[in-house]
Amino acid sequence: MSPINHASYLADQTHRTLVDRLAMAHVDPGYDLRSTIIEILGDADIWPIMCLEDRLEERQRRRARGLE
Numbered sequence: 001m002s003p004i005n006h007a008s009y010l011a012d013q014t015h016r017t018l019v020d021r022l023a024m025a026h027v028d029p030g031y032d033l034r035s036t037i038i039e040i041l042g043d044a045d046i047w048p049i050m051c052l053e054d055r056l057e058e059r060q061r062r063r064a065r066g067l068e
Contacts, residue, residue: 010044018044 010018018040025036041047 008046010046014044 021040022037025033025040027033
């Protein structure tokens with residue numbers, strides 16, 4: 001298994017809260033459920049690996065400019 005694709009574990013209450021929020025997401029016509037899911041996961045500080053890669057690249061650029 002790739003080290004990037006490893007299991008992630010959340011505190012029980014955090015997991016229950018995420019599931020509850022996802023279950024209660026609005027499903028009105030025209031409503032973008034995908035965006036809601038991304039927002040809920042972001043609120044829990046759960047991000048795709050590409051966000052980490054972007055953050056590391058930005059940090060390297062800041063170090064190169066002497067800002068960090």
